[in-house]
Amino acid sequence: MPVNTGMTADEDAATDVLIEVEDESKGAPPPGTVAGLDAIDNEPAADEIRKIKVRDREFTLRSSLPGMLLMRLTKKQMELSKPGAVNDPMKQAEALSATGDMISKLVVEAEREDFIDYLEDVDPPVEVTELMKLMQEMTERVTGRPTQSA
Numbered sequence: 001m002p003v004n005t006g007m008t009a010d011e012d013a014a015t016d017v018l019i020e021v022e023d024e025s026k027g028a029p030p031p032g033t034v035a036g037l038d039a040i041d042n043e044p045a046a047d048e049i050r051k052i053k054v055r056d057r058e059f060t061l062r063s064s065l066p067g068m069l070l071m072r073l074t075k076k077q078m079e080l081s082k083p084g085a086v087n088d089p090m091k092q093a094e095a096l097s098a099t100g101d102m103i104s105k106l107v108v109e110a111e112r113e114d115f116i117d118y119l120e121d122v123d124p125p126v127e128v129t130e131l132m133k134l135m136q137e138m139t140e141r142v143t144g145r146p147t148q149s150a
Helices: 009-015 067-080 089-105 109-121 128-143
Strands: 051-054 057-060
Touching: 051 109, 051 128, 057 109, 067 089, 089 109, 089 128
Parallel strands: none
Antiparallel strands: 051 057
């Protein structure tokens, strides 16, 4: 089904781009696909359980990244990269909050509360720089791909 792009018919035709919206009567695309694209298989093998060690404790990781949280984190990081934003305490707090949400959601739900309590209560405290490294390692283990160092 064509979508109104807001352009005149001539402008729209000149772009040679047809934007289509998925026909809802066909149902949702199969799990792991987006708009008919092939899925990227990052699921662990049946005998593979991904774990992360945080100091003296070990926690089980989820099998994939939560897309909505990743999008929110990316948005907050992009906002923070705008000129002057790094000096805005509210933007910094929002980016750190989104990072904290992502870190906690990378652990399976059954262990999440224990994981958060551990990060908050362990002595000596887990500082932000350690959390950032932890998130990078967790993301790499979940996706099976290296991440860029911040």
